[in-house]
Amino acid sequence: MRCSALLALAFSATGDALVRFHCSQLVTERLDPLVQPGENPSTHVHQINSFNVTMNPEKDMAGESTCTSCQFADDFSNYWTAVLYFRAQNGTYKRVPQLGNNQFTTANGGLTVYYMQDAIYDSAQKSHVTAFQPGFRMFIGDVQARTLSSASHYRQLTYTCLDTFVTRTPETIAFPDRKCKEGIMTSLRFPTCWDGKNLDSPDHKSHMSYPETGTFESGGPCPSTHPVRTGQLMYEVVWDTKSFHDLEWPTDGTQPFVWSFGDASGYANHADYIFGWRNDTLQKVLDSPCHFMTNCSEYGHKLQSIDDMNKCTQAAVVQENIDEWLPVLPGGWQAQYT
Numbered sequence: 001m002r003c004s005a006l007l008a009l010a011f012s013a014t015g016d017a018l019v020r021f022h023c024s025q026l027v028t029e030r031l032d033p034l035v036q037p038g039e040n041p042s043t044h045v046h047q048i049n050s051f052n053v054t055m056n057p058e059k060d061m062a063g064e065s066t067c068t069s070c071q072f073a074d075d076f077s078n079y080w081t082a083v084l085y086f087r088a089q090n091g092t093y094k095r096v097p098q099l100g101n102n103q104f105t106t107a108n109g110g111l112t113v114y115y116m117q118d119a120i121y122d123s124a125q126k127s128h129v130t131a132f133q134p135g136f137r138m139f140i141g142d143v144q145a146r147t148l149s150s151a152s153h154y155r156q157l158t159y160t161c162l163d164t165f166v167t168r169t170p171e172t173i174a175f176p177d178r179k180c181k182e183g184i185m186t187s188l189r190f191p192t193c194w195d196g197k198n199l200d201s202p203d204h205k206s207h208m209s210y211p212e213t214g215t216f217e218s219g220g221p222c223p224s225t226h227p228v229r230t231g232q233l234m235y236e237v238v239w240d241t242k243s244f245h246d247l248e249w250p251t252d253g254t255q256p257f258v259w260s261f262g263d264a265s266g267y268a269n270h271a272d273y274i275f276g277w278r279n280d281t282l283q284k285v286l287d288s289p290c291h292f293m294t295n296c297s298e299y300g301h302k303l304q305s306i307d308d309m310n311k312c313t314q315a316a317v318v319q320e321n322i323d324e325w326l327p328v329l330p331g332g333w334q335a336q337y338t
């Protein structure tokens, strides 16, 4: 009697997980094992949290890596994005450093990762979602996009101008057009419906879909072609633009930041994901009522300290200078304004 009352309470009081955790930066270099496997160097610079020239989908990521820079000790996934540069008025480029996010300020750059079952503001998180499988990978965004209409295929890849470190709205699809006091945050939300069969696809996108109607936030249903609801994977990356505020800025209305492949519009914001959680640890996390990181350890999930995350780093495979004032972006790119 007592036991069943407790159980009933446990189930009614708790939904599933909404986790928000950090991964420190592993390495910043010109490699892209998803879109340009085997190409060393790849065409543009990325920042990553286990990485190599090619990542064999047959191989288990967790088995390949010796450490992870993520807070969940069983998460050996790769989360990566392009890198931001500042273009000075004399035409040279300097890499924009990254910061740990709010609540993870001692992390060595990197990104914050969310896995959620329902909209972020829904504290109940009642839906059950299916975790990604070993070998799963995906890409979101369009490296060629230079117009709002081409970027609009990927709503939910955004920028937030950080007037304070915790500013979260408004979000824009183009780069912010003014100085952002505490930096610029990029938010990257992946599609939430899987075809249930393919771990990858030739464009690394078509095995995933947005909901058929509505949005993930409104609980829109998955299309019949992509019936498996995976929940929302989202990254947040904080770019420390402060040190560029005192330099000369453009006076023609353009803004000075440019992605590592030349996009100065911001419309080509994109991100890559290679699943690498050990065994079924992601599903276990998703099925437990752990909210943000405040009480995740109480459900038996292995966590590591930010100091230990920061210790997991990797020497760059590609040897080139990416950090001086550079006459061209690594790979030979120049800023393109639509």
Ligand SMILES: *[C@@H]1O[C@H](CO)[C@@H](O)[C@H](O)[C@H]1NC(C)=O
Pocket: 013, 014, 015, 289, 290, 291, 295, 298
């Ligand atoms: C963890 O937090 C969630 C959300 O606030 C809550 O439902 C759950 O009961 C908490 N678990 C523990 C063990 O405190």
Ligand SMILES: *[C@@H]1O[C@H](CO)[C@@H](O)[C@H](O)[C@H]1NC(C)=O
Pocket: 052, 053, 054
């Ligand atoms: C990375 O790839 C190179 C070349 O394929 C290989 O020699 C090296 O052992 C790999 N490193 C790791 C850490 O897997």
Ligand SMILES: *[C@@H]1O[C@H](CO)[C@@H](O)[C@H](O)[C@H]1NC(C)=O
Pocket: 088, 089, 090, 091, 092, 247, 248, 325
């Ligand atoms: C270009 O401008 C930057 C920023 O003001 C400066 O640090 C750098 O020395 C300049 N480079 C050249 C070649 O003038």
Ligand SMILES: *[C@@H]1O[C@H](CO)[C@@H](O)[C@H](O)[C@H]1NC(C)=O
Pocket: 060, 062, 063, 278, 279
């Ligand atoms: C987890 O997977 C590894 C291989 O990656 C395997 O050696 C290990 O036995 C598995 N552990 C559990 C608890 O299933």
